[in-house]
Amino acid sequence: MGHAYRAVGWNRQKKIYDRTLGLGLIAYLVLFVVVGLLRWPEHSEETLALRALGTGALLLLHVILSIGPLARLDHRWLPLLYNRRHLGVLMFCLALVHGVFATVYYHSLTDGNPVVDPLISVLSANQRSDSLAHFPFEIFGVVALAILFLMAATSHDFWLANLTAPVWKALHMLVYVAYAxxxxxxxxGTLQGETSPVLSGLVGxxxxWVLGLHLVVGWRERGLDRPTTGSPSAEGYLDVAAVDELKDGQAKIVTLSGDRVAVFRNGDxxxxxxxxxxxxxxxLGEGRIIDGLIVCPWHGYQYQPRCGRSPEPFTEKIPTFRAQVRAGRVWVHPTPLPAGTDVEPARIGAEA
Amino acid sequence: MIGPLRARHRWMTTALAVVVPILYVLILSSRLEEHDEGHGSVAPVNASVVEGEFAGRAWRADGRLVFLPDRDPSLPDVLLYWSAVGPVGEDLPANAHLLGALDGDAPRSLAGPPAAGGHLIVYSLGHARVVGTGPAPEEAD
Amino acid sequence: MTETQAKWFLIALGLYLALGLLFAVPFLLKGAAKIDGDAVEGSWGFKLLILPGTVALWPLLLSRWLRFDAAPVERSPHRDAAGEGR
Structure with missing residues (x-):
């Protein structure tokens, strides 16, 4: 980075995003309780509030998990990805209130220690773990909440920088364990008592939807991860594309040295x-070159194409590769250079 | 994402796409079986009788406790507790142990009490009072 | 989980988090700025937001602070192949 951390980097777009989200959520919770009171008079307000919070969090989790693969399928979903972390933190807050409320409501009727006893009760109320349908459902809620807490607690960019993106991503990939x-x-839990096929059908x-979407997108992309093959030139360069394949300001993505590489065309x-x-x-290869800088499609981080460095005062830098243009084809040396290494761009039309 | 994480992401979602639906269907189908059993079942003669607004019979089966309500008095949020001592008026005794939630007049199979003897207490969270009580059933031989 | 197991689990967890809270005070006042230059002028809102993570991940931050590490560089196949981080 290269500027002081703030709590939230709000801008106009993010404010609209967050306001829509907040209002939508309040409307959902109120509607759930009001409709619930009319439809199921045998349930108390507390139970309905508990379920409103739980279903709200569950719905949001589905939305959050859909954004990633949808944005891979169609770039028009990218604006939702841009502020996905706010969705995630909000979802965690809903789940936390649901968990705390349920613990207090169902487990704090004994008059011992008001903090410790309900927690012990949640963890030990149901001790049967040898039967499928009777396995303690509380423990799964606790596990999910713990993972969601770790994710929400590390959602600030400070954690991205200090854990590094791959470690941060690996941690946040636990969201699939939380989802399961x-x-x-x-x-x-609920579906053991609520036997309506509509409810179990909706969850099903x-x-x-969520797992199918990830499967489709994940396996569709596998082709991109196949390493580029072909016989290398005398200096070890590999033929990766025809010049005509490269659109100005955009990139072709290929795989070299075990990971994806973005081959950008910037004019000639x-x-x-x-x-x-x-x-x-x-x-980055799915982003564009704007004003001479590669712009990441996710959060707009910028890099200079020839050296892979962010413009001052930012300090990000990424590995670069040497390229040549020969006989209408682009050749790239597969060995990456240390992040930020300046490389003379290959010129189209200037070839020998 | 970097390549190795993308690969991990792929096998993780693939594994979950297989395991989660299977577990989900298994859990729901075992639930259906249990309800079928419950509806057809009749309380054994030695079942404990729970009396009060929310009356029913309870017995032990296979380490668990089965509760069969006599009818559904439509009380909000009914929970079943076990306690070494009986209730004091309409209040739950200290250290009452939650066995689980009851659901209208459907039979419920819940975790067994943590100790022998003691009492079963039916408690309505919505009304915050005891609505039924009786001796805890002993494990059948 | 039995009640005894649950009790011990909660005691251990409580102890870990209490230590994290103790650690968070000096870390947010001084330590964060030592390991990350961008935190030097970090706002109070920022400090509040990273508090829960600090309480949860304090052993990691403590070891970085003790070694006076600058923000780490990520590991990836390309960075490894370019000889970074060796």
Whole structure:
């Protein structure tokens, strides 16, 4: 980075995003409780509030998990990705209130220690773990909440910089474990009592949607990760593309040295950089060159094409690659150069 | 994402796409079986009788406690507790142990009490008072 | 989990988090700025936002602070192949 950290980097777009989100959520919670009171008079307001919070968090989790693969399928979803972390923190807050409320409501009726006893009760109330349908559902809620806490607590850019993007990403990938835990929490909890096929059907559709979407996108992309083959030139360069394939200001993504590489065309120059943005490892090759700088499609981080460095005062830098243009083809040396190494761009039309 | 994480992401989502739906279907189908059993079942003659607004019968089966309500008095948020001592008026005794939630007049199979003897207490969270009580059933031989 | 196991688990967790809270005070006042230049002029809102993570991940931050590490550089196949971080 290269500027002092603030709590939240709000701008006009993010404010609109957050306001829409907040209002939508309040409307959902109020509507759930009001409709619930009319439809299920046998339930208390507390139970309905608890379920409003739980279902709200579950719905948001589905939305959050859909944004990533949808943005891979169609770039028009990218604006939602831009502020996904705010969605995540909000979802965690809902889940936390749900968890605390449930613990207090269901487990604090004994008059011992008001803090410790309910927690012990949550963890030990159901001791049967040898039968599928009777497995304690509380523990899955606790596991999911713990993971979501770690994610929300490390959502600030300070953590991205200090854990590094790959470690941060690996930590945040635990969201899939949290998702599985939440599904089990719901199936072993509420759905044991609420036997309506509509409810179990809705959760089932959610599971198929989220996991199916990830499967489709993940396997569709596998082709991009196949290493570039072909016989290297005398200096060890590999043929990666025809010049005509490269659109001005855009990149072709290929795989070299075990990871993706972005081959950018900037006017009649070709520059090659590692595809992962240093901020959050966003796919630079899916971004564009604007005002002479590569712009990451995820959060707008910028890099100079020839040296892979962010413009001053920012300090991010990414590995670069040497390139040549010969006989209408782009050749790239597969060995990356240390991040920030300046490389003379290959020139289209200037070839021997 | 960098290559190795993308690969991990791929196998992680693939594994979950197989495991989660299977577990989900298994959990829901075992739930259906249990309810079928419950609806067809009749309380054994030695079942404990729980009396009060929310009356029913309770017995031990296979380490668990089965509770069969007599009818559904439509009380909000009914929970079943076990306690070594009986209730004091309409209040739960200290250290009452939560066994689980009851659901209308559907039979419920819940975790067994943590110790022998003691009492079963039916408590309505919505009304914050005890609505039924009886002796805890002993494990059948 | 039995009640005894649950009790011990909660005691251990409580102890870990209490130590984290103790660590967070000097870390947010001084330590964060030592390991990350961008935190030198970090706002109070920023400090409040990284407080929960500091309480949860304090052993990691403590070891970085003790070694006076600058912000680490990520590991990736390309950076490894370019000989970074060796």
């Amino acid at each position: 835990s939440v599904v089990l929490h719901v199936a072993l 559709v959610g599971v198929v 120059e070709v520059s090659v950089v590692s595809n992962a943005c240093q901020h959050q490892n966003g796919p």
